[in-house]
Amino acid sequence: NAGVMQNPRHLVRRRGQEARLRCSPMKGHSHVYWYRQLPEEGLKFMVYLQKENIIDESGMPKERFSAEFPKEGPSILRIQQVVRGDSAAYFCASSPAAGTEAFFGQGTRLTVV
Amino acid sequence: SQQGEEDPQALSIQEGENATMNCSYKTSINNLQWYRQNSGRGLVHLILIRSNEREKHSGRLRVTLDTSKKSSSLLITASRAADTASYFCATDESAAGNKLTFGGGTRVLVKP
Numbered sequence: 462n463a464g465v466m467q468n469p470r471h472l473v474r475r476r477g478q479e480a481r482l483r484c485s486p487m488k489g490h491s492h493v494y495w496y497r498q499l500p501e502e503g504l505k506f507m508v509y510l511q512k513e514n515i516i517d518e519s520g521m522p523k524e525r526f527s528a529e530f531p532k533e534g535p536s537i538l539r540i541q542q543v544v545r546g547d548s549a550a551y552f553c554a555s556s557p558a559a560g561t562e563a564f565f566g567q568g569t570r571l572t573v574v
Numbered sequence: 575s576q577q578g579e580e581d582p583q584a585l586s587i588q589e590g591e592n593a594t595m596n597c598s599y600k601t602s603i604n605n606l607q608w609y610r611q612n613s614g615r616g617l618v619h620l621i622l623i624r625s626n627e628r629e630k631h632s633g634r635l636r637v638t639l640d641t642s643k644k645s646s647s648l649l650i651t652a653s654r655a656a657d658t659a660s661y662f663c664a665t666d667e668s669a670a671g672n673k674l675t676f677g678g679g680t681r682v683l684v685k686p
Contacts, residue, residue: 504676
């Protein structure tokens, strides 16, 4: 059973471009979470999704950021018109149910130049 | 301080010694989880302790939870150089599920 798979591992974008980060949860997990980590800091919650539904997006910036978890395929975190401040590590986690252990992927390190 | 705040921020010990780090939080929680992160890597789940539990063990790890003091501790016994990492506590206080709130972490260095 493969773990949570994120790709790409590293992503470089110029200011104003779009970044698309992908997350495939562990097999059997229907709950997906996205977190952002700035250097030397802890993770900050962004969004919690179940299949085709956004349950909690209280940590998502109001503009430029969106997330989806379609019925088929991976969850996507999309950042439009990236700025330097978006440079961070973005982690995805999955769990089989709410309130259970969350398993994290290796993260996507986004660098905006 | 923030929800899920670890103390100390950094810890340096010799191999074989025990390492203890603490986590304080402010709101009621469903559970508290401890994670390890090696430099530049993802998070590894260590232990989940529920709000009605007081202590859990996993190998060389011991976690306690005191809901009256809103605090938790992680003890690593007989530390090894491979335990060098950052350790984060994360609290789940949401009704919907796993909206984890992480602290800033404790950076542990185990010297051989």
